[in-house]
Amino acid sequence: MHHVVLDQWSRRASPLHRRDPRSKIIPLLIFLVVLATAHRLLPAISAGLFAMLCTALLWARVPLADVLARACLVLPFTLVFAGVSWIAGDPARAEALVMKSYLSALAVLLVVSTTPMPLLLRGIELLGAPRFLLMVTQFLYRYLFVISEEAQHMRKAAVSRGGSFRAAAGALAVLFARSYKQAGEIHNAMLARGFQGRFRPLSAPHFHAADAAFLVCASSAPVILRIALERFV
């Protein structure tokens, strides 16, 4: 499969990978709030936050250039709104949109590429997110791979028979139908193994002193950076 890069990165070994998911989720939220509410000196704050993220990515031993490129995936959406702002005569807003969306995506990618999705979801659950929502996310994530693999097989089959865009559109309909069928089969498989509406976890993550120390440092770093820049520059 060619679509498991993030998952592979998340299963690497580094001090950042070893941290409890909660100690990464909380700083991420703080980072996003600091970024979203920054107005004055935004370019300088963005540069500082960008440097922080790059340092963390290097520390996590994930390929920096690849992650930076992947974060660009948000830009096509953002550029539309940035373009509208630019045309409306507000270039500063356009720049802010691009900077904030790119850095937000990069921060999320940092957490996702250093935390396996099951642990990440478990961390979010332990922080009080609704279990039902997380269950749906877990299934979406799990079957994204199945559907993606299915789609790759269907694409290969279409291409090998001289497939066209019309054929691809038809394949999409088939893919949806197969996904729907599979959802029913998953439900049956769960019931057959005694599922009664609640997932029972095999183990819970443990929050150590090192996680607490990381949580404090990672949460305070963007706040200190912004305060320092706004006060002294």
Next chain:
Amino acid sequence: MAPVIEVHDLHYHYEDGTAALGGIDFQLAEGEAVALLGPNGSGKTTFALHLNGLLRGRGSVKVCGLEVNKENAVVIRRKIGLVFQDSDSQLFMPTVIDDVSFGPLNQGLDPREAAERALAALERVGMASAAGKAPYHLSAGEKKRVAIAGVLAMQPSILVLDEPTTFLDPPAQQALISVLGGLPQAKILITHDMPFAQALCTRAVFFEKGKIAGEGTVSELVERFGWNGNLRQ
């Protein structure tokens, strides 16, 4: 020996009105292994789904003396372990060990005991080394073995396996024969693999157009229906 499964006059129609089962009478004795043979679409899987209440038709289905109905579903699903045809539908948890522990945890075992059972089941099918892997990283044959382990971990009284040898290479098929042959449980094997059925089953039932068209030993039915596992002669 006392029957562990008793089915009497079972009828089932799909939502579009197609008759899937037309008056099935069937018994399975304690410790007995029976092969369900017959062409695709003859009702074998539909029949199996009635045994733990995933489908409900007209007629009587009893498992270990209990009528299969909504009230008894939870108890009956502890007694019957069903391995589905499509392993992707059965492996829905984030990691192999989580998936194999899913059934034991639902049976009320504490996490440590559930993990021990899961590891023992994985050991039995030669997949202990994959315990920490994500299911989507496994090959089709490995997924099948993990799916079988998921059911073995529940230690059911009856095993129902739908096409268990699909995607397994010959050594893995041999290993599965050894594993299943060593289990004391009563078994129903839905299969097109005649050597596999012959190695494990003392009795076979031939399904055709939703009805039982014949019963006997595997070789008798192969002879009688010209059923060599590939083409009808």
